[in-house]
Amino acid sequence: MERRDFIKIGCGVFGVTAAAAFLQGCSKLGTSNTPQGPSVNITLDLTQPANAALKNINGYVYDNSGIIVVKTAATTYVAVAAACTHQGCTIGWDGSSKNFICPCHGGTFDTNGNVVSGPPPAPIKKYTVTINGNILTIAG
Numbered sequence: 001m002e003r004r005d006f007i008k009i010g011c012g013v014f015g016v017t018a019a020a021a022f023l024q025g026c027s028k029l030g031t032s033n034t035p036q037g038p039s040v041n042i043t044l045d046l047t048q049p050a051n052a053a054l055k056n057i058n059g060y061v062y063d064n065s066g067i068i069v070v071k072t073a074a075t076t077y078v079a080v081a082a083a084c085t086h087q088g089c090t091i092g093w094d095g096s097s098k099n100f101i102c103p104c105h106g107g108t109f110d111t112n113g114n115v116v117s118g119p120p121p122a123p124i125k126k127y128t129v130t131i132n133g134n135i136l137t138i139a140g
């Protein structure tokens with residue numbers, strides 16, 4: 001092998017390796033494990049007509065602070081940020097899969113806000129929900 005051929009092969013191997021490292025780096029751009037969502041500290045009165053959906057399992061409401069609240073079981077409520085971490089569409093609740101689903105590109109989040117599937121690059125924020133009589137306090 002001549003010196004010129006050796007340099008050509010070496011540059012080719014280096015180029016492929018550099019390209020692979022570059023592409024791997026690119027695939028991680030824009031991803032985060034940090035849940036995304038607003039900070040909230042609100043109460044919802046379950047006796048108010050606007051919150052009537054929360055009387056039924058799988059019923060849900062949106063609060064104007066940017067969250068969605070779901071009744072997932074008889075005495076269990078889940079509150080998460082309503083904006084998808086992909087492009088900001090408002091997620092909805094799918095009672096059959098017990099996941100939050102984004103209507104725009106099919107991003108799916110579990111009840112902890114973690115990404116189950118689809119393009120969202122980060123989890124959505126989950127809030128603490130406490131129940132006192134007919135009052136839900138949602139904070140986080």
Ligand code: FES
Nearest residue numbers: 084086087102107
């Ligand atoms: S905006 Fe939600 S998956 Fe794209």
